[in-house]
Amino acid sequence: MMGAIKNKAACACQTGATGQKGLKFLLLPAALAAAFSHAEPLQWDTCAWGQTAAGHACTGTPAALTWQQALQAAEQANNAGHQGHSDWRVPNRTELESTVDLAVPGTGAFWSSTSYHPAPAQAWGVDFADGSSSPSAKTAPQALRLVRGGDDYRTPGPATTPPLPVPSNPSETAQVTATGGGSTCGFAKAGFISAAALPAPPTHVTLAADPFDFVLDGCTPGSTVQITITYPQPLPAGARFWKHGPRPGAAAGWYAYPRAAISGNTVVLTLTDGALGDDDLDATNGRIVDAGAPVVLGAGGAAAIPTLSQWGVLLLSALLGLAALRRKILSIFGIYRLPVKR
Secondary structure, three states, rough: OOOOOOOEOOOOEEEEEEOOEEEEEEEEEEHHOOOOOOOOOEOOOOOOOOOEEEEOOOEEEOOEEEEHHHHHHHHHHOOOOOOHHOOOOOHHHHHHHHOOOOOOOOOEEEEEEEOOOOOEEEEEEOOOOOOOOEEEEOOOOOOOOOOOOHHHHHOOEEEEEEEOOEEEEEEEEEEEEEEEOOOOOOEEEEOOOOOOHOOOOOEEEEEEOOOOOEEEOOOOOOOEEEEEHHHHHHHOOOOOOEEEEEOEEEEEEEOOOOOOOOOEEEEEEEEEEOOOOOOOOOOOOOOOEEEEEEEEHHHOOOOOOOOOOOOHHHHHHHHHHHHHHHHHHHHOOOOOOOOOOO
16 A cells, blocks of 8 residues: 555547646536536646747656645746636645556656545656556656646535435435535545454444544645534544544554544534544645544453452451451450550
8 A cells, every 4th residue: 555556547538729738728628518617717838847838849857846845836826826717725635646548658757736545745746658657755856737726626515415324224224424624625425334354453442323424625734624413323431533544643543533523313523634534644735534433442441450350259248257256255255455564
């Protein structure tokens, strides 16, 4: 999983004239054109960042940028009103893959804004020589082509899910609502998954309900959102919320999430883009990735109270019985302690 994952980008697109070799002026992926006919079309920069447009050609060499420098280049373009606009951005992975034209291969890898979920220090890029996409270290040098528009990419889904089935009881459903994060913040992915879909939690942790796995996208970078999960049945008393994913300086694993409130059948999570609880740990992409579930803790989850073994209980009972018998004998025979002569 940590190695490079490559996928061939194969997308039929509605396009205009061809610009940079291997890139097309994308209007909208054909597969989405009917569903999102109201969307603002994508407008791609004429050339890669660092090149100059000369008629229908691009001259010069694309700038080799780190991922952070690519984000800064978009900000620089907006401050300068590049081509008369101030809403340029680094394209996400889906948008960048949709520009690949395998019939007219280009050269070089280009950055997307999409971080690589299992390794937040990496981000996805697309190689226009063969149309493959793969994650690279964010410090690696790659090219950049800016894009603007495309509201439906920044508004990936609703802020409230429809009733979602729960794997442990398919006849029941649960529902989730997101608030905050800006007007375009919505679910790009949302669903309850089987406990077996995640690594087993520590032995003292037992899942109390099916985990909720989701991606919020289109949010204001660095913003805070609240996720309200309404389960079909009340959760056990004392239930807590645990997440599975990476933490700053730690590999992916289970951990107690402190910003959660549980009452009855409702869980309210407070999440901040790029902070603990956002699996991509990236505060610049407006994307929150998460998976977690209510749990109950066993003896290992808190300081355990020492208990006696069965033989220990019997021995203690015998000693208490002997002490009681001695007191009774003393009371019957009136035995008392004689005073000491001086």
